[in-house]
Amino acid sequence: MIPDFANLAPTETSTAPLTLHICTDGMRPALSPAQDAWVTAQGFTGAAGQLCVIPGEDGKPAGALFGRDPARLSLARAAAALPEGDWCLSEGTEEDALAWLLAGYRFDRYKSATPQKARLVCPEGVDPERVRALAEGEALTRDLINTPASDMGPQELESAAAAVAERFGARLKVIRGDDLLTQNFPMIHAVGRASPRTPRLLDLRWGDSGPKLTLIGKGVCFDTGGLNIKPGASMGLMKKDMGGAATVLGLASTIMALGLKLKLRVLIPAVENAISGDAFRPQDILTSRKGLTVEVNNTDAEGRLVLADALTYAAEETPDLMLCMATLTGAARVALGPDIPPFYTDSDHIAVALARGASEARDPLWRMPLWEPYETMIEPGIADLDNAPAGGMAGSITAALFLRRFVTDTEKFAHFDIYGWQPSAAPARQKGGVGQGARAILAALPTILPDME
Structure with missing residues (x-):
């Protein structure tokens, strides 16, 4: 009955993970002019619970922004919605890592369930074995x-x-x-x-x-x-x-x-x-x-x-x-x-x-x-x-x-x-x-x- 929690990536990954930028008080990181225009067009203000995926020059995801939500385990909202790939956090806590893992929980004994595709590289300073x-x-x-x-x-x-x-x-x-x-x-x-x-x-x-x-x-x-x-x-x-x-x-x-x-x-x-x-x-x-x-x-x-x-x-x-x-x-x-x-x-x-x-x-x-x-x-x-x-x-x-x-x-x-x-x-x-x-x-x-x- 113990899940493998495949949505927790190893610390060292074969490709560089994309960054999920945690935004608080409406602040967001420095972006290119094109990315900044995209984020603005998407209506992203940094409000609690908002998520915006940022495209790169090739049209593929280059990162994402998430408005910090004071609700407990709130990062699960982003974990469940992000596209497939390895992700790291601009800043993260043990609660954030736990939220990410639990966002991938599925009770699939009687019905097949779609797995969560976005994987998290455990934040620096957080013990991945403890979170697991x-x-x-x-x-x-x-x-x-x-x-x-x-x-x-x-x-x-x-x-x-x-x-x-x-x-x-x-x-x-x-x-x-x-x-x-x-x-x-x-x-x-x-x-x-x-x-x-x-x-x-x-x-x-x-x-x-x-x-x-x-x-x-x-x-x-x-x-x-x-x-x-x-x-x-x-x-x-x-x-x-x-x-x-x-x-x-x-x-x-x-x-x-x-x-x-x-x-x-x-x-x-x-x-x-x-x-x-x-x-x-x-x-x-x-x-x-x-x-x-x-x-x-x-x-x-x-x-x-x-x-x-x-x-x-x-x-x-x-x-x-x-x-x-x-x-x-x-x-x-x-x-x-x-x-x-x-x-x-x-x-x-x-x-x-x-x-x-x-x-x-x-x-x-x-x-x-x-x-x-x-x-x-x-x-x-x-x-x-x-x-x-x-x-x-x-x-x-x-x-x-x-x-x-x-x-x-x-x-x-x-x-x-x-x-x-x-x-x-x-x-x-x-x-x-x-x-x-x-x-x-x-x-x-x-x-x-x-x-x-």
Whole structure:
């Protein structure tokens, strides 16, 4: 599933690359009188997002101008529109190089796609291997989310994790089916038992030195809502309900490709929330791995159940940092829309580092509060916890509070309530599955875990 990103040219090319001049504030480079007249006739003013190809004396492209756009990954607009050939930038950043590569992303498993023809010579001062690792991690995340549930069930998600492990020399342990019960993962088993596709817990480990980083990703490969079945309109995008798992696998791939000094662990509860005579029911009370009991007031709030067992398991090793990523609530989308995932943490240090990382990587995040007065909303009275508090208020916050109950043994913890989907095309982000938060986390890690350097 790893693309070759043929749109990144080698540093040394057989022919001199053409220059894409980045224009800001309407400024443009010195041109010949004929070229200047051509640019003016094309109406190029240097406005954000404008592109103008400059002809040479032989009529072939001799270069191009692009108006710098403040939007993130904006250079993808130019990369997708330039004619075939090798190009270099008059000035460029890591974000520009990443935008160029991601402009070439195509999900072509089921339909042939036209490749991007313009290749980029990596800008001076930018590490091409780092950019490639970032792009490959994002492409892996997108491919996993974009694949329909018919071809991306728990077994296929396991196979994807196994491929990542094999590529980087990581170790993968898998607990499947009724072994989840004997090894005390009762809520993962309960959510996945109705499906003929066996539920499982994926446990990937890599690295033997440095701080311990554990990534936990929600791997609900399709969510019908269970016996509280979703209406058809709400079920339409549920192939992406494993977006948290896809994102942590993509992030793990990047971390391993960069060789960061970390003891990395990835935990993914991989299930399908289906309907059958064996499905868990509303008002069932489940006992979690941690021993806390949970009243099921909605079988469509299943993601927090499988994550609870995985979080408990992760915390038993007291990692230096635990990060949980999940397509968890519609409430997060109502609050912040599809582009900005909220994150939750009790640590101001982590929050500041993530906010700075989000800004540096142009990968937006927004801190939301773990509001203590709402704790009573997740306490039903008949059990320790309620998986779906009545009333629909503060849904993303109460879900985060629920998850926090299972992370009492680890101080450094953050939860990300991501969407994992691009509803309409944007620069370097086709409509469809998309990674969120991974680049921000990567940028924040040296601050949160200084011993990794």
